[in-house]
Amino acid sequence: MKRLLSLKNVVISVAILILIWQLLFYVSSYDKALFPSPKMAFDALVEMIVSGKLFENIKTSMYRFAAGYFSSVIVAVILGLILGRLPKVFQYINPAVQLLRPISPTAWMPFIVLLFGIGDVPAIVIIFIAAFFPVLLSTVAAVGNIDPIYLKVSKNFGIKQPSLTWKVILPAAFPQIANGIHLALGTAWIFLVAGEMVGAQSGLGYQIIDARNNIRADILLATILVIGLIGILLDGALKLIEKAILRSWGGAE
């Protein structure tokens, strides 16, 4: 019943969005090639699906996303677990992190393109940067916040590294690390599009630029919708994985 209700909410919400779009389409004085109706965007979507172009680009983007995001999460978590245990070292690293963190990953873009050229790498690097800092900082904080009694017990029961990290520190810190990983997913997905708009000749971000160059606003808007949809699906998938891990560790309610 709850599921049905939420489905109803989704339908109503999307319907309102389309309705507003349709209204704007009626009142706008723009050429309909520049400001298409929902129907036109939907037709463009079908056209892209039929031609196979959409799935080609989704595949390219997903590959870049997966490569950038997962490598970033793995590196950031490992580094965070180490630095979290070495607060004396981290106090020298933290200022540099705080300096780099507020820089938008897109600001690095021209530099990355200069170094690596156009292609997969710039998008992957952008996603890596976007996901890296939130995961690193949440992991360091999570390790620092571990209840000292777990470490006392571990010491008493002779648990030494590397078991200590695997058996105690990671599970104890996981809920907070998961927060960072989750936050980073949204950020990384946002910057994928930015990365592909500047540094690639394929993928969903490039498809937007390509549609603009061909003055196909219908394709442009359809692509935007697809990007939003995939973002929601990724978020949902991550929530499921998180729940599964927490459940296997007895942490879920």
Next chain:
Amino acid sequence: MYIEVKDACKDFVQDGKRFTALDHVSLDIEKGEFICLLGPSGCGKSTLLNALAGFEKVSSGTVRIGGKEVTEPSLSNITIFQNYGLLPWRTVLKNVELGLESKKVPKEKRAEISKKYLELVGLSGYEKRYPKQLSGGQQQRVAIARGLAVDPDIIFMDEPFGALDAITRMKLQEDILRISREEKKTIIFVTHDIEEAVFLADRIVVMMADPGRIKSIVKVPLGAHRDRTSDDFLYVRDKIFELFNMKTEGFIEYYI
């Protein structure tokens, strides 16, 4: 002597003020004894326990167990904490197996030993539960089983029943007394509850605060089976009360 504390001092600096937690404390404990460290908060009883268990070092003096200086915690001296210290992401059985994993006991043997000790503390059938599905008393039983599973020589208990309700506490006191006899462990038990100390201890180490020191050591002349309502019990309890009621300068806090 098995456990030997000689002239141990421990100073802390708290908010810029020097604070003496242990002031020239000396204490000898024999193997198999049940010792209660009894005193008000700030008397250094937990500090002494932490020094014995290897979690803290004394500022001066020596702490020896079996002739060897204590420098770090060890699998042969297990500490039971007031807030249990169970790992919430592990099942009850896996929690009890924790120390056995470090001892490289094979998997099946681990489960076998753990089940045996869960039975000893009365928690058979709870193996697959998670700690938060248990009551406080049950969680402390799991912690006791986890400690016993590695077959330690000494068990340190730091106000282990302090967070439990009165009835549960009495039940656990009876169980720990029974277990200490059956398993023949040396137990050092920190408490601020006079009755608890009289019920459990072979000897009670009465401590005073500011500076933390041993006031006296009282042998409890009660047998293996203790009755909280018997005249002998009440007599010993009154003796301890008297010790705390004596005019000690600057000593106000006591526990009834």
